[in-house]
Amino acid sequence: MLKIYSTLHRGIVPFEPRDEGKVSMYVCGPTVQSEPHVGHGRSAVAFDVIRRYLAWSGYDVTFVRNITDIEDKIIAAAAEAGESVETLAREMGERFEDAFVGLGVLSPDFEPEATKHIDEIITLTEVLIDRGLAYTRDGDVYFSVRALESYGKLSGRNPDELRSGYRIEVDESKEDPLDFAVWKSAKPGEPWWESPWGPGRPGWHIECSAMAEKYLGRGFDIHGGGSDLLFPHHENEIAQSEGASGTTFARYWLHNGMVNLGGEKMAKSTGLVVDLAPILKSHGGRALRMLYLRAHYRSPIEFSDVLLVEATEALDRLDRFRQRATPGVPDEMALDRFREVMDNDFGTPQAMSLLFDLVRDGNRLLDEGGDGSAIAGAVETIVAVLGLDDASDPAAGEPALTDAEVDALVAERNQARSERRFDDADAIRDELDDQGVSLEDGPNGTRWLRK
RNA sequence: GGCGACGUGGCCGAGUGGUUAGGCGCGGGUCUGCAAAACCCGUUACACCGGUUCGAUUCCGGUCGUCGCCUCCA
Structure with a gap:
């Protein structure tokens, strides 16, 4: 209800x-x-x-x-x-x-x-x-x-x-x-x-x-x-x-509610304004959306660079899980909890809390070698309803390196690692990092993600 | 002056009459060549003063403070 x-x-x-x-x-x-x-x-x-x-x-x-x-x-x-x-x-x-x-x-x-x-x-x-x-x-x-x-x-x-x-x-x-x-x-x-x-x-x-x-x-x-x-x-x-x-x-x-800058309402008349276009360009629409949705829609919220960075970090955590897990049929209990908080005057802060609980549960399950597909499915469903899915971010730019190029560099680095040429390996990792690609070495090989 | 909202831990930000929100950050640990990620443990608060109650951060009253609207504004 x-x-x-x-x-x-x-x-x-x-x-x-x-x-x-x-x-x-x-x-x-x-x-x-x-x-x-x-x-x-x-x-x-x-x-x-x-x-x-x-x-x-x-x-x-x-x-x-x-x-x-x-x-x-x-x-x-x-x-x-x-x-x-x-x-x-x-x-x-x-x-x-x-x-x-x-x-x-x-x-x-x-x-x-x-x-x-x-x-x-x-x-x-x-x-x-x-x-x-x-x-x-x-x-x-x-x-x-x-x-x-x-x-x-x-x-x-x-x-x-x-x-x-x-x-x-x-x-x-x-x-x-x-x-x-x-x-x-x-x-x-x-x-x-x-x-x-x-x-x-x-x-x-x-x-x-x-x-x-x-x-x-x-x-x-x-x-x-x-x-x-x-x-x-x-x-x-x-x-x-x-x-x-x-x-x-x-x-x-x-x-x-209004958006505040330094405690005061963002408004054209006072000159306290941050235009949308540059923010969308520098951080992407999803990060801003995350910032908005962390607070209830009726509350006033503060806007600042620090808060935008925090929202971006939170979004990254969510994305890492989403890239890691393969979604399946959504977990019904998770969706019920989502309905419950959203049915109460659109409680997006509680929905975010739920989302991150699912991320932790899902990561743990995956760490233990379990099947995270139901949790991942629920995460995908919720993310889509909140408009935090990738389809909602047409601004996602063209990457500097193609997937094949990244794969090649990763293979080269792993070759170096196996030969214990760690300086060479680290140099490649730094290079990829500069290109917005981060690496994660795990028991099943190296995964890479675009940031 | 009128109407309204709000004061929560290092920061952001939910919520509840008695039980861990969550995120970011920070400290420790597991893992790793190192890192990153992930996981585990820790960092545990509710402006102030009264009242109600077995018990209040949560209810009531007051004080202080912040903000919004009353003029264009998302």
Whole structure:
């Protein structure tokens, strides 16, 4: 029985999908305004693992991850770069795509872009106006927070608390400072689309409301995103969607924790950012994934070079076992334990613990000459569900030495060893080490592994 | 100020009312020409102060500290 933490419920609750055997998921993807960083990667990996696990558990999963490609920040960034909004959004979208692929994140079933759903957005906005939940002002459309009684139910805030003592730049055209834009009239030089309220563009939250309903329908199962989106973004999505439909928008809300640098949140605004691309290149996507998965997805995690190295070492240990053992029919007890920890709000840290317990058990068995295939099979299964399998690392480079060349050098070294020319043997070993190949001399000969 | 999360051993990071998380590191050992790997043994902690309890790291209250959201943000 799967139990998940839902921000809306403020606790761990049993997961009951809208439709038997199916899961519909919508995850807030990037606003394509700048380079993807390690924080974006964490969110993508967190929901990728959740998705993979649900699918492995037998659910038919429909996974949607949007791209917000029109928004104030993108307009500003494009202006600064002297590019068109469209060009910048496309470029950054590609960077995100590359990074996600590098992290072994599976492609969404749908990846809708805001600018391709203007009609749906306009239709939804009209409904909000008809229902008295939104109003127009000089070509803008605002959502009237006070018109919706349930406003604040996700984030646990009420309008009165929000209002008191806040230094919001009060926009005189709004009826209430808390009201937010659903549609913004175009300023000179900005991209625009025709609408009943004049030329303009969507506000920030409306695209998710419109696209989630289009691809998943009302009352879909899981809505995910970073904890920093909880308010106001997700709160406003709910307000718009439930205000318009009068029914549940999403059943469960999941939020991943932030990535910190030196204890503080990684964020573009503070300059505390580590871009994904160089990390993927230097350490590979699997190492980063390992770093992410060692902590629970809801906890904040620290990122540093030292931690990345630690994760890499842990991954190496796992890989050494995987290269050593031949997988067979998975050990059922191990898989049951895996289900148990994952069914408890996707406990990847416990899954990692289990994985390394299996590695130790498997190694011991193999050392004793036993059959490690069942354990190895379980390890392979778990590794695949966590996305730590080799298929998830397309970035694995072409080796400098071919297998045949390595074999030849190993044979040459062993010849030297048998003649007790150990200096020569060690020289070859060093050479191979430089090429990223490590050797292990055992009773049955020498094994070699690429690092 | 409001809402929320958290303070665990050298580091990272789970978890639990009473029994070894796990990883990395470190020390010792087995094995080995040496090394590496693997295995074995050791390194054993829960911010502080009260309370509840036979017993609290785990529950309750308080103190201190850290962080997130309240403005764009994965």
